[in-house]
Amino acid sequence: MTTFRAGEPTPMYAEERQQAILSRARANGRVDVVALAEEFSVTTETIRRDLTALERAGTLRRVHGGAIPVERLGFEPALAARDAVLTEEKERIAKAALAELPDEGSVIIDAGTTTARLVQLLPADRELTVIVNSPPHATALAARSNLTVIMLGGRVRARTLATVDDWVLRPLADLWVDVAFMATNGCSAAHGLTTSDQAEAAVKRAMIASSRRRVLLTDRTKIGNDNLVRFAALSEIDVLITDTGLDTEAAAELAAAGPEVIRA
Numbered sequence: 001m002t003t004f005r006a007g008e009p010t011p012m013y014a015e016e017r018q019q020a021i022l023s024r025a026r027a028n029g030r031v032d033v034v035a036l037a038e039e040f041s042v043t044t045e046t047i048r049r050d051l052t053a054l055e056r057a058g059t060l061r062r063v064h065g066g067a068i069p070v071e072r073l074g075f076e077p078a079l080a081a082r083d084a085v086l087t088e089e090k091e092r093i094a095k096a097a098l099a100e101l102p103d104e105g106s107v108i109i110d111a112g113t114t115t116a117r118l119v120q121l122l123p124a125d126r127e128l129t130v131i132v133n134s135p136p137h138a139t140a141l142a143a144r145s146n147l148t149v150i151m152l153g154g155r156v157r158a159r160t161l162a163t164v165d166d167w168v169l170r171p172l173a174d175l176w177v178d179v180a181f182m183a184t185n186g187c188s189a190a191h192g193l194t195t196s197d198q199a200e201a202a203v204k205r206a207m208i209a210s211s212r213r214r215v216l217l218t219d220r221t222k223i224g225n226d227n228l229v230r231f232a233a234l235s236e237i238d239v240l241i242t243d244t245g246l247d248t249e250a251a252a253e254l255a256a257a258g259p260e261v262i263r264a
Contacts, residue, residue: 017042021054022221025068025069030067031051032066033047033066034065086243089220089245090243091117092243093114093241094114094118094120100213100239106177107129107180107181110180110181111137111163112217118181119132119137119140120140129148129177133152133164153167160197164200165199173210176211180214182214183216184231187216187240188225192231193232194227194229196229201229205231216240216259218241220243220245223246235257235259240262241262242261242262244264246263
């Protein structure tokens, strides 16, 4: 049993401390083990375990004496690592995105871990044409009798399992769909939507250009981050759906740049 006395600070849960560490790393460019241990009144071993957990989640890269956020290294976490982060929040975002589905017609669903949850939730009572650039998305949807699934072929990037290059871009140039559900690696009011790979950025630009309405699905860890390649301004997005972990001030800043912001 642990006893706490009046006036003593309430200790943080490991998840809360790790989120605070990640926020400091992104704000300052790096974090130091000793400084974090002093700040949070824990041992350096506890901080090292936190950094290891964050590295496994694909958000930090350990360096001597501390850690650096992966976006500062130009490092892109693998799909499995990203899929394990904020799973409940991604489910809520995907459920909120269902309200943006047309009653009938066509949609694009971009490759990504949050969009993958939308794929799983697509209702069985609507006749839709669904265009994807992700073999896992196509596999999940292929047997659905109410859906016409179009898979955009091309080179498959091993890290994201997204198809890219000319065999994706050419058919997109001839498409005009009702709604595009987009994913992103970074999202900020200053620089818009960004990703780490030029080929994926080109596909995302083409998806946005081929759609009447654009809906961005992104959890809060992407907000405020900027990656290597910009593929859209926030003014090109109609609706941005994120999780309730994003604070009101940040949500208002994003909304001022153009899209309606929904925190699910």
